[in-house]
Amino acid sequence: MYVYDEFDRAFLAERVADFRDQVERRLSGALSEDEFKPLRLMNGVYLQLHAYMLRIAIPYGTLSSDQLRRMAHVARVYDRGYGHFTTRQNIQFNWIKLEDLPQAMADLGEVGVHGIQTSGNCIRNVTTDQWAGATPEEFDDPRIWAEILRQYSTFHPEFTYLPRKFKIAITAAPKDRAATKVHDVGLRLHRNEDGELGFEVLVGGGLGRTPFVGKSIRPFLPVRHVLSYIEAIMRVYNQFGRRDNIYKARIKILVHEIGAEAFAQAVEAEWANIRDGALKLTDEIIDDIRARFLYPDFAALEAEPAELKAALEDPRFATWYRNSVHKHKVPGYSIVTISLKPVGAPPGDATADQMDVVADLADAYAFHEIRVGHEQNLCLPNVATKDLPELWRQLDAAELATPNVNHISDIIACPGLDYCALANARAIPVAQEISKRFADLDRSRGIGRLHVNISGCINACGHHHVGHIGILGVEKNGQEFYQITLGGRADEHAQLGTLLGPAVSYDQVPGLIEDIVDAYLELRSSPKELFIDTVHRLGVEPFKERVYATH
Amino acid sequence: MAAPQQQKLKVNGPVAVTANRLSDGAVVWRTAEGSWSTALADAAVVTTAPEAIALLEGAHKRDTDAVGAYVAPVILGDNGTILPGNLRERIRVNGVTFALPGSDTPASTLPAA
Ligand code: HEM
Numbered sequence: 001m002y003v004y005d006e007f008d009r010a011f012l013a014e015r016v017a018d019f020r021d022q023v024e025r026r027l028s029g030a031l032s033e034d035e036f037k038p039l040r041l042m043n044g045v046y047l048q049l050h051a052y053m054l055r056i057a058i059p060y061g062t063l064s065s066d067q068l069r070r071m072a073h074v075a076r077v078y079d080r081g082y083g084h085f086t087t088r089q090n091i092q093f094n095w096i097k098l099e100d101l102p103q104a105m106a107d108l109g110e111v112g113v114h115g116i117q118t119s120g121n122c123i124r125n126v127t128t129d130q131w132a133g134a135t136p137e138e139f140d141d142p143r144i145w146a147e148i149l150r151q152y153s154t155f156h157p158e159f160t161y162l163p164r165k166f167k168i169a170i171t172a173a174p175k176d177r178a179a180t181k182v183h184d185v186g187l188r189l190h191r192n193e194d195g196e197l198g199f200e201v202l203v204g205g206g207l208g209r210t211p212f213v214g215k216s217i218r219p220f221l222p223v224r225h226v227l228s229y230i231e232a233i234m235r236v237y238n239q240f241g242r243r244d245n246i247y248k249a250r251i252k253i254l255v256h257e258i259g260a261e262a263f264a265q266a267v268e269a270e271w272a273n274i275r276d277g278a279l280k281l282t283d284e285i286i287d288d289i290r291a292r293f294l295y296p297d298f299a300a301l302e303a304e305p306a307e308l309k310a311a312l313e314d315p316r317f318a319t320w321y322r323n324s325v326h327k328h329k330v331p332g333y334s335i336v337t338i339s340l341k342p343v344g345a346p347p348g349d350a351t352a353d354q355m356d357v358v359a360d361l362a363d364a365y366a367f368h369e370i371r372v373g374h375e376q377n378l379c380l381p382n383v384a385t386k387d388l389p390e391l392w393r394q395l396d397a398a399e400l401a402t403p404n405v406n407h408i409s410d411i412i413a414c415p416g417l418d419y420c421a422l423a424n425a426r427a428i429p430v431a432q433e434i435s436k437r438f439a440d441l442d443r444s445r446g447i448g449r450l451h452v453n454i455s456g457c458i459n460a461c462g463h464h465h466v467g468h469i470g471i472l473g474v475e476k477n478g479q480e481f482y483q484i485t486l487g488g489r490a491d492e493h494a495q496l497g498t499l500l501g502p503a504v505s506y507d508q509v510p511g512l513i514e515d516i517v518d519a520y521l522e523l524r525s526s527p528k529e530l531f532i533d534t535v536h537r538l539g540v541e542p543f544k545e546r547v548y549a550t551h
Numbered sequence: 552m553a554a555p556q557q558q559k560l561k562v563n564g565p566v567a568v569t570a571n572r573l574s575d576g577a578v579v580w581r582t583a584e585g586s587w588s589t590a591l592a593d594a595a596v597v598t599t600a601p602e603a604i605a606l607l608e609g610a611h612k613r614d615t616d617a618v619g620a621y622v623a624p625v626i627l628g629d630n631g632t633i634l635p636g637n638l639r640e641r642i643r644v645n646g647v648t649f650a651l652p653g654s655d656t657p658a659s660t661l662p663a664a
Pocket residue numbers: 046048053085086087088092164182183205206207208209250413414415419420421422459460461462463
């Protein structure tokens with residue numbers, strides 16, 4: 001857990017007071033909409049189809065139980081009793097009145113959370129692995145580096161008005177759970193042959209209208225240089241990035257146009273001038289940030305306690321355990337994923353009551369800590385394995401134990417046309433219908449790992465390009481249509497999906513997905529071959545032949 | 552369902568002017584009296600571009616009531632009822648097309664915010 005200091009709190013209180021004043025002046029007419037809009041966006045407030053939406057950052061996906069409880073309170077008092085966890089480790093409230101926003105923000109600010117860096121052309125909240133600090137795979141806790149970047153980027157005057165928004169993701173494990181290759185900058189922490197910690201630096205990844213997988217511009221950057229190197233990247237971007245056309249202003253376009261090699265050279269040249277300057281991190285700075293992350297007081301526990309062995313006799317528990325529980329770096333502890341994808345529900349939504357349940361369970365069993373991952377699920381990173389059976393019973397009672405993590409019903413979906421003013425088509429009801437078709441858990445377990453990602457328009461908030469099955473809403477003559485891609489992935493082997501064929505109508509999507517899955521079951525070399533690997537081996541053609549023949 | 556910001560003002564068929572209420576974002580419709588109403592039934596419906604532009608200009612005069620005004624298609628039903636003209640507007644009028652979390656009823660049947 002990260003401990004905020006007084007400066008952070010005072011700053012937040014000031015920021016809320018400013019916003020309260022801005023809202024009052026807007027409501028009285030002293031500020032015009034054109035003047036107010038950038039101000040509200042800087043605080044994470046959007047106007048959607050039916051209401052204002054407040055986006056709150058969950059820095060590096062880490063939440064305390066008090067913070068989550070406060071989010072439940074905001075959902076209950078100012079909204080309609082639920083919140084939506086997003087792919088960028090944010091939470092969104094969909095129905096808050098402008099008049100109530102300052103008070104909602106004040107309530108959230110008291111526990112140190114806010115909407116700064118969730119919108120606008122700034123460096124957005126840095127995202128990372130939701131298993132940070134808990135997974136045995138990691139080389140270091142990536143949140144330390146995310147926090148160093150947060151402090152550097154939040155108030156950097158040059159970076160408040162970039163050509164476009166700028167997203168950074170960090171992973172410190174070989175398995176990439178943070179989709180670093182589809183961010184403007186991806187940082188992959190690892191050790192070199194001498195055992196030193198450093199980052200592989202990727203640039204120019206991104207989704208949206210023009211998707212790209214990030215290119216590696218430096219295989220190893222010693223950690224103490226991370227800020228100067230990012231600064232060099234930002235300077236090159238700021239200098240050469242296009243401001244004339246918002247569709248071309250992202251760093252990915254620059255990297256694509258001049259080439260990764262030329263971009264890398266420009267960065268290296270810039271960096272040579274500043275690498276040993278003020279931004280070079282000293283051990284004191286790193287240790288100071290490191291010291292602000294408090295780790296639980298882990299006890300010496302049995303790795304396979306009797307409670308677990310007994311509970312595994314219950315097939316429902318066993319199914320959940322195999323699906324949602326992962327290995328912790330400390331023996332006797334486990335990482336628990338909480339699916340926010342109950343069959344037929346909007347992906348990523350949690351009611352205020354569910355948030356309270358999770359907060360209480362985090363207090364009882366997980367050292368008061370909760371994580372949010374980019375797949376729109378929650379996670380309790382530090383649970384004593386002996387407590388799993390009791391934890392599961394309580395999660396199950398709150399409909400929070402659907403054992404479908406990484407299954408076909410664990411769908412990422414953006415708000416789509418039900419909420420979003422930019423949408424072409426709905427995304428949530430499509431996800432609901434697909435998850436209903438695959439409600440049978442034996443069936444979905446037999447299919448294995450399969451990520452379906454849905455976006456309601458080309459902005460790609462639902463990461464459709466990197467779904468094993470990607471679904472993109474388009475518009476044809478005023479009707480909702482959907483393009484399907486296969487073979488995308490967001491992990492360390494990130495790849496963009498390939499178009500399967502002509503777009504299909506809203507009603508045809510669920511059937512088409514079933515046909516794709518049937519084709520996979522027929523085509524796979526063995527039950528061990530995952531969907532993504534079958535697509536990789538065979539390409540989309542054999543799928544296309546089978547699927548479109550039946551439609 | 553082209554987003555309104557992309558549309559050029561071509562009017563072929565009945566249209567109304569809609570926006571979001573400043574104070575809470577609720578969907579509102581421009582009335583013939585030059586005010587705003589949350590009920591589509593109160594909307595001023597016009598069928599030509601000049602009339603639509605006049606409605607829009609009226610809507611833009613003050614920005615303390617409603618924001619983001621644009622022209623939206625409507626359908627005239629029997630005995631003068633006004634219906635939203637496309638899916639986007641249907642969703643704006645009736646609410647999201649699924650049950651909100653924690654409720655068994657779609658948003659459209661919840662009391663207005
Ligand atoms: C409904 C309000 C929303 C609006 C108006 C909105 C708008 C946008 C826009 C305009 C872009 C494209 C930016 C670009 O490529 O330059 C974008 C990208 C993105 N949005 Fe949203 N969004 C919304 C909700 C969400 C939600 C709920 C999520 C998470 C589930 C999300 C996650 C993302 C992500 C991850 C991208 C990045 C795609 C990339 O890498 O380029 N957005 N959004």
